[in-house]
Structure formats: structure tokens, C-alpha cells
Amino acid sequence: MNNFRMYVPTDIRFGKNRLNELPEVLEPYGKRVLLAYGGGSIKRFGLYDKVVDLLESNGFHIVELTGIEPNPKIDSVREGVKLIREHALDVILAVGGGSVVDAAKVIAGGVYYDGDAWDLVEDSSKMGKAVPIVDILTLAATGTEMNRNAVISNPERNEKLGTSGWELLPKVSFLDPTNTFTVPASQTAAGAADILSHLFEQYFNHTAGVDVQDNIAEGLMKAVIQHAPTAIQTPDDYIARANILWASTLALNGIPGNGRAGGWTCHPIEHELSAYYDITHGIGLAILTPRWMAYCLNHDATTIPKFAKYARNVWHLEGDDEIIAHQAVKATHDFLKSLGIPMTLPEVGITTDELVSDMSAQAVQHGHLTQSAYVALENDDVAEIIRASFEEMTDF
Amino acid sequence: MNNFRMYVPTDIRFGKNRLNELPEVLEPYGKRVLLAYGGGSIKRFGLYDKVVDLLESNGFHIVELTGIEPNPKIDSVREGVKLIREHALDVILAVGGGSVVDAAKVIAGGVYYDGDAWDLVEDSSKMGKAVPIVDILTLAATGTEMNRNAVISNPERNEKLGTSGWELLPKVSFLDPTNTFTVPASQTAAGAADILSHLFEQYFNHTAGVDVQDNIAEGLMKAVIQHAPTAIQTPDDYIARANILWASTLALNGIPGNGRAGGWTCHPIEHELSAYYDITHGIGLAILTPRWMAYCLNHDATTIPKFAKYARNVWHLEGDDEIIAHQAVKATHDFLKSLGIPMTLPEVGITTDELVSDMSAQAVQHGHLTQSAYVALENDDVAEIIRASFEEMTDF
Missing domain, CATH: 1.20.1090.10 (Dehydroquinate synthase-like - alpha domain)
Incomplete structure (x- = not known):
């Protein structure tokens, strides 16, 4: 067995009917939220409405980043970085599968990086401070909800690369099995x-x-x-x-x-x-x-x-x-x-x-x-x- | 499967030859250390000298709490609380097995509790803020190095009870298998x-x-x-x-x-x-x-x-x-x-x-x-x- 460090301070909230914990979980990071998600599925199945209602009724300001695709693209990352900077957002709430969380991670690091976010994908040593991330996972697959890794694609270059950073660990991950019931x-x-x-x-x-x-x-x-x-x-x-x-x-x-x-x-x-x-x-x-x-x-x-x-x-x-x-x-x-x-x-x-x-x-x-x-x-x-x-x- | 929360932000440093990380690990918590340990085994096998040399050469001030027994006694806890208060110590370094770490945990909580530390053992709801704990484990057994629980004995009352608190989780645990070679x-x-x-x-x-x-x-x-x-x-x-x-x-x-x-x-x-x-x-x-x-x-x-x-x-x-x-x-x-x-x-x-x-x-x-x-x-x-x-x- 080799030496290793294990430091995984993600706060896992596992189980059903605990979305009401979300405002209290986000509160320490601030009231201005980037709500990141993928396609229409979270709207179709009602999760989007629940999250937005809950946040708005608790006084959070929401800016949306939508359309994050499977094999999440660097363009979504760039857009997210821009939104956080423009609107002075405090925290990212990623709602979706591993793609959405991975995009959120590189957005989170990109906000503090003075250059194109793709640099952070090509060279993880450039990854430093990051905006805090909270996620609500809707797909069991990638494990990104409790680690510091992310994978991003760059279609122009036919590249799909992994990166990582200690600051990218989600602060809190909501893992509700019922949110995966609708996964085909x-x-x-x-x-x-x-x-x-x-x-x-x-x-x-x-x-x-x-x-x-x-x-x-x-x-x-x-x-x-x-x-x-x-x-x-x-x-x-x-x-x-x-x-x-x-x-x-x-x-x-x-x-x-x-x-x-x-x-x-x-x-x-x-x-x-x-x-x-x-x-x-x-x-x-x-x-x-x-x-x-x-x-x-x-x-x-x-x-x-x-x-x-x-x-x-x-x-x-x-x-x-x-x-x-x-x-x-x-x-x-x-x-x-x-x-x-x-x-x-x-x-x-x-x-x-x-x-x-x-x-x-x-x-x-x-x-x-x-x-x-x-x-x-x-x-x-x-x-x-x-x-x-x-x-x-x-x-x- | 029932709902659960998993939040275990202990930073595990597993493996051999990594004691040199200790000063850097303690530094964020302060320079004034309660060094808590049990009997003579850490002295007999050289770990005590290594730790003390390393801390002193890095400018740490050490106050010792020694004689923590297996089935750690509430008297050791009371003594530890007193030492931290008297000497205005910042952090506990527990070196030993589960008993030493368990004692350190209740000491850590006891410092911020206005009353006898045994109250915290009888009623974990009284456990609040705690002094940070770093440990160097020398025995594989209790698992206390990565959880928020402690067990303390009160010989006068023939009681041995468990308590717990979120603040009691060790900040960093050094798990070096070679430190367990001398366990009989x-x-x-x-x-x-x-x-x-x-x-x-x-x-x-x-x-x-x-x-x-x-x-x-x-x-x-x-x-x-x-x-x-x-x-x-x-x-x-x-x-x-x-x-x-x-x-x-x-x-x-x-x-x-x-x-x-x-x-x-x-x-x-x-x-x-x-x-x-x-x-x-x-x-x-x-x-x-x-x-x-x-x-x-x-x-x-x-x-x-x-x-x-x-x-x-x-x-x-x-x-x-x-x-x-x-x-x-x-x-x-x-x-x-x-x-x-x-x-x-x-x-x-x-x-x-x-x-x-x-x-x-x-x-x-x-x-x-x-x-x-x-x-x-x-x-x-x-x-x-x-x-x-x-x-x-x-x-x-």
C-alpha cells in the first residue's frame, strides 16, 4: 500500500425529502446564486420549479446557466465564468448529472483565473481558488459529487480532458435517489x-x-x-x-x-x-x-x-x-x-x-x-x- | 436505506515517513500545543522524541498531558481542560491509541464548556465548540481518528459512556503503519x-x-x-x-x-x-x-x-x-x-x-x-x- 492523503470534506446529504435543507446550506456562501443545469429534464420533472421557488422565497438572487450538455463543453464553462463575474455571484448551485457538476467545477476555478478557462483543463496546476459549489445530483454515474475532478470537452480541438483542484470539491452534495427515478x-x-x-x-x-x-x-x-x-x-x-x-x-x-x-x-x-x-x-x-x-x-x-x-x-x-x-x-x-x-x-x-x-x-x-x-x-x-x-x- | 448525512472533513495522512508534515499541519491552529499521550510506549520507541524535537525546532510551545490510560478516565480529561485554560493553548496533539484521542476530544469540548466535563459525556447535546485536534495514531482499533465520537470512563461511578460532537472530528490524523509495529x-x-x-x-x-x-x-x-x-x-x-x-x-x-x-x-x-x-x-x-x-x-x-x-x-x-x-x-x-x-x-x-x-x-x-x-x-x-x-x- 502506498502513502496517500484522503481529505474529502464534502457534506453529503443522502436521501429523500430533504430539499428544504437547501437554503440553510447555501446561506453561508451568499445570496447570489448561479443556477447551472443541462437540458429540460429538471424542468420536465418539476425539480427546477421546486428549487427556484425555494430559493426565491428565501431571498436568493438567481442567475441561470442552462444548456450544459453531456460531455460538457468549454463554451458552457466560459459562459458560466462570464455570468458569475458580470453578476457578482457568490455560489454555484449545479442541478443535474456529472456533466453539470463538472462544468460547475471548472467555472468555479475559472472565475479566479486570469485567462481562458481551457488553460485550467489543459494544466490543472493552474487551478487555484474557486467559487463554492453546491449540487443536487440527478444521475448516478461519475462520482464528481464527492471528488475534486472534472472532465471538459473542447470540440474545436477534438479534446476531452480531465483536470482537478482541491478547491473544486463540492461543499454540499444532495443525493436523493428519487431524483434519479426519471433517468431513462x-x-x-x-x-x-x-x-x-x-x-x-x-x-x-x-x-x-x-x-x-x-x-x-x-x-x-x-x-x-x-x-x-x-x-x-x-x-x-x-x-x-x-x-x-x-x-x-x-x-x-x-x-x-x-x-x-x-x-x-x-x-x-x-x-x-x-x-x-x-x-x-x-x-x-x-x-x-x-x-x-x-x-x-x-x-x-x-x-x-x-x-x-x-x-x-x-x-x-x-x-x-x-x-x-x-x-x-x-x-x-x-x-x-x-x-x-x-x-x-x-x-x-x-x-x-x-x-x-x-x-x-x-x-x-x-x-x-x-x-x-x-x-x-x-x-x-x-x-x-x-x-x-x-x-x-x-x-x- | 435510510437518509443519512456524511460529513467527515478529517484530513488523513496515511503512510510512512511523513511526520515532517506535522509543523505545517499544526501551524494554522497556533503555536501553543497540548501534547497528550499515554504511558511510556511513545517514549520507549522514540516517537515522543521525534515529535518534541520537530515541534521545538519549529518554534512550538509544548505543554504535556501524560498518563492517559486505556479506558481513559474523566480525571485525565479534567486535567487536560485545566492545562489548556491555564496555558492558553491553541491545539491538542494527541499521540497514541484511541484512548488518547478520545480523551483529547472531550478535553477539546470541555475547554468551551462552563461546568464539569463529565456533563459532556453524560449528555452530548451539551457539546459545542471545541479546540482543534491533530493526532498521530499508534494503534489500529477504535476508529476515533476519523469520527466525532469518544468514550470516557468514570471509575467513581462505574460508568463508561460514549459521547460525540461535530466539532470533535480530528482536523488531521497521521496514520503511519510503522507506528503500530511495536504494538504487542x-x-x-x-x-x-x-x-x-x-x-x-x-x-x-x-x-x-x-x-x-x-x-x-x-x-x-x-x-x-x-x-x-x-x-x-x-x-x-x-x-x-x-x-x-x-x-x-x-x-x-x-x-x-x-x-x-x-x-x-x-x-x-x-x-x-x-x-x-x-x-x-x-x-x-x-x-x-x-x-x-x-x-x-x-x-x-x-x-x-x-x-x-x-x-x-x-x-x-x-x-x-x-x-x-x-x-x-x-x-x-x-x-x-x-x-x-x-x-x-x-x-x-x-x-x-x-x-x-x-x-x-x-x-x-x-x-x-x-x-x-x-x-x-x-x-x-x-x-x-x-x-x-x-x-x-x-x-x-
Whole structure:
């Protein structure tokens, strides 16, 4: 186990019927609020009205930043920075999924940065002070509600990059499972894939002696695997939604990852798919993950014991290490497919491989995949994984 | 899953060779430090000298509170309050195990309380503002380093009670596994029993739909079961010590318990054993726990499925629920015994049952065992569990 620092002072308010705590939560930061949200869903399902009524009746002044898209764009960030400066706002209230919170984070840092906010995405060392953020999460997926990371896209440059800063941690996150009842099946499935991928990226790692972290990661994987099918079939199943929501937060608040060295693999590759084709992040991850797992097993036999551990502890498979390791890849693939996820790139509209080389090179560079990945990957290796994603997966 | 709030802003500095961070960590709180510690062990093993040298060479003024005992006594708390007031100290640096940190917490609250500090133990609602606490932990057991709870004993009243306060959360906790290398086998075993008991108290609970929390609790149990024997046999095994230390912190920082209703059982009963006989807390828990488990199974058949789940997921037992539930009780008992823990009360010096009725009544009252325990217990039920602890356990 490596040394680590864990400092996560986000105040989590988990559960239903606690929106009335919002005014008291915002009050210490000020009365002038940037209300950041995405499309129309929070209006359609009534959350927008509730929040606005509550804030206005408690004397808050609201300025709105709307239209924050999935794979949130740097233009939304720039607009948010401008609004906060123009209207001298005190605090950001982000209402939505991970995209809205991620945009809020870079807005928060951008207000105190003398330059274009994209600089903060390209170089997190430039991130300093930030406007306080409170969020009301409506989607279980990214874990951004309890960490200091954000991912922003720049369509002009075909770039989707992660940044971070200690000041970006949300002050308070409202996690109400009922706010995720209206998430459609496809997004629920993509969210589950995203959570699982966060856990895989941390779990498949070479640092020895991290059993506490491994056991917790396995426990969170099992909770997602148990509850995601229910959440998809019965969208208003509170227990299923609650477990997935809390698993999504814990998957990326540091606990499964603390004390490990080494970087991620599928996320950097997927960021290129999203950057070039703007596909849903969780779907991209679901498609890539089993191909990457098979790649690891086929190219680096030292990974077999860890995949066998995953097979035993998460999928309850028994037998020879190598055999159950491959069976676990199939189990992972089949589970994701059972959630209704389109498991090939053509199904999400990526029909030619003309950009595979470009995307692979970018992934290797941005993700430092030759140095820090679980199994080191060169451009051609990434291209092999992406190319395998064009066909139905039959060989595990 | 019930609603919960999780707000744990303790800054964890986990790992070796990071004591040099101490001056920078204390600095924001002030230069006048109450150095609180227990007996001679931190002097014997050199930690005391390192801390004092580091603080003095960085211009800190130190006042010492020494002699804080296991089952920390209210007199130590009173003395600490007096020292902080007399010397106008800014911050408490607690160096030691859970007892030292618990004493520091009530001292911290006592400084701002206009009355006897015991009031704050009897009634946590009187706990308000507190002096900031930084700690260097030397024992993996209580989890106090990342929560807002403290347990203090009052020998004059034969009382050992828990209290809590949001302000009592340590600001920074240094968790260096090498500081636990010198913990003797008996204390290492007692610590492991304490950690497991914290997990059992939360896991054996009636709130439905808390799979995330259950899975994490099981994962932490497995880590303790895996690593405690190694830590006892090879005291300087870094990986074993690191896993136990981190498991001890996570076992009681809220994560395994959030979202559940209901109270604890073995802790309130053990607190009476410690209050009357001053035995080692973890040993008392180890003795009581398997008897309590057997009591639950024998008196409330609705507990069988949860014990069977525990049997399957933690002990990898397979078969009929009721059979493996009882086998898991035996596995728990035998594991604790294998750590070298004396598993009967006479072995820890409690040879007569003359106080069993008194202790049982106190446990029921202080622990609210008739209302909130996993299996509700009246005075006679607690007495049955304690009386069973006088004999070697043979019936599981």
C-alpha cells in the first residue's frame, strides 16, 4: 500500500425529502446564486420549479446557466465564468448529472483565473481558488459529487480532458435517489457502466497489499451488478436507485483508489471516442472495457491472477485461474449487454475506422498509456482494442 | 436505506515517513500545543522524541498531558481542560491509541464548556465548540481518528459512556503503519477484535436495502481476518499493519453504518465490563461477541438469513442457512481465539458473577437494548450472555 492523503470534506446529504435543507446550506456562501443545469429534464420533472421557488422565497438572487450538455463543453464553462463575474455571484448551485457538476467545477476555478478557462483543463496546476459549489445530483454515474475532478470537452480541438483542484470539491452534495427515478433505462445502464469502469480502473492495478481497497471495490461492483437490472426494469425502485447512487459516489471519492500507483486505461481511450464522436461516455466505456480486459489477459499473463480474483469474488466463478479469468470477461460483457447497452461502435454511429489511428495516438498521449497503464499500451495496441470494438465480441 | 448525512472533513495522512508534515499541519491552529499521550510506549520507541524535537525546532510551545490510560478516565480529561485554560493553548496533539484521542476530544469540548466535563459525556447535546485536534495514531482499533465520537470512563461511578460532537472530528490524523509495529501481540489482537466488533454492530441490523454498506463491511471484515494473524506473527509486516490500520479507520468513519437505523449491542455490554473491571475493551468484545451471536440465532430465527449471509460472504461457508449461520459463529470464536485472545471472563480476572445483574441493568439502560438492539435484550438476556462468558464456549 502506498502513502496517500484522503481529505474529502464534502457534506453529503443522502436521501429523500430533504430539499428544504437547501437554503440553510447555501446561506453561508451568499445570496447570489448561479443556477447551472443541462437540458429540460429538471424542468420536465418539476425539480427546477421546486428549487427556484425555494430559493426565491428565501431571498436568493438567481442567475441561470442552462444548456450544459453531456460531455460538457468549454463554451458552457466560459459562459458560466462570464455570468458569475458580470453578476457578482457568490455560489454555484449545479442541478443535474456529472456533466453539470463538472462544468460547475471548472467555472468555479475559472472565475479566479486570469485567462481562458481551457488553460485550467489543459494544466490543472493552474487551478487555484474557486467559487463554492453546491449540487443536487440527478444521475448516478461519475462520482464528481464527492471528488475534486472534472472532465471538459473542447470540440474545436477534438479534446476531452480531465483536470482537478482541491478547491473544486463540492461543499454540499444532495443525493436523493428519487431524483434519479426519471433517468431513462439507457442512461441508467450507461451510468452503471461508468461506475463499474471507475472501479475496474482502480482495481486492476499493480500496487501490492491493498486488500482493503480491493475488497471495497469488489463490494461496490457487486452492489451495482445486483441493483442495476432492477433500476432499469423498475425505475422507481428506491432501494435499487439508492444503492447505485451511493455506489457511484463511493466508487470515486478516493476510497477504492487510495494507496495505489498507476493510471487508468479505458477512460483515456473512451475520452477520445467522446471527443471525436460525442458518444455517451458510459456506453463508450461499456464497449471498450471487455475488449481491454481480453487484451490484458491475452498479452500479459501476469494479469491472470487479478482477473481470477475478480472472477471469484465478484462473479462467484470457480476453477482454474486462467479459465475463470476469461469467463469473467465474458460475464462482464454479457452483464453490460443485458442492461441493453449497444456493445459495438457501429451501434453508436461510429461506422468507419478512419479516425482510429488519431484517437489511439491521442489516448496514449493524454492517458500516458505507455507508462502508467495497468498493461502498457502503444498506439497500435490501443488501435487493436478500438478496432475490436467494431465487431460483436465473441472471443473472451 | 435510510437518509443519512456524511460529513467527515478529517484530513488523513496515511503512510510512512511523513511526520515532517506535522509543523505545517499544526501551524494554522497556533503555536501553543497540548501534547497528550499515554504511558511510556511513545517514549520507549522514540516517537515522543521525534515529535518534541520537530515541534521545538519549529518554534512550538509544548505543554504535556501524560498518563492517559486505556479506558481513559474523566480525571485525565479534567486535567487536560485545566492545562489548556491555564496555558492558553491553541491545539491538542494527541499521540497514541484511541484512548488518547478520545480523551483529547472531550478535553477539546470541555475547554468551551462552563461546568464539569463529565456533563459532556453524560449528555452530548451539551457539546459545542471545541479546540482543534491533530493526532498521530499508534494503534489500529477504535476508529476515533476519523469520527466525532469518544468514550470516557468514570471509575467513581462505574460508568463508561460514549459521547460525540461535530466539532470533535480530528482536523488531521497521521496514520503511519510503522507506528503500530511495536504494538504487542495481545493489543494487536484486541484491536482486531474491536474493529470486527464495530463492523458487526453495524452489519447485524434490520434496515433493508443497504447492500453497499453491507458489502463494504464484509470487505473490511475479510481484510482484518486476512491480515491480523500476520500482524501478530510478524509485527513489522508493513502490508498487514497498513491494511488493519486503514480498515480500523474505515470501519467507523460512517461508511459501513450510514443509512441504517438501530443501535449497538456488544459495545454497551462490554462498556459495563470495562467500567466495573477495567478490562481491555477489545478483549471484552471478543469474549462477548460469539455468545451474543449464538444468543441471536437461538432466540430470534429472523436473524438466520443475515448470519448465513455473513457465513457465505466472509467465511466462504456453503450449505443450509441455519447450519452455516451457526458455523459462522464458531468461525468467529475460533478466529478470535487463534489470535491468542483469552476467550472467557475468568481468564481476564472476572471470576465471580456477583456484579452480573448490576452490569446487565446498566448495559440495558445505557445501550437502550430493549428498544434499539439488533435483537432486543432485557436485563436477564444480557445476564445470560455475560454468564455464558464465564465458561469455555462449546455450543455455537
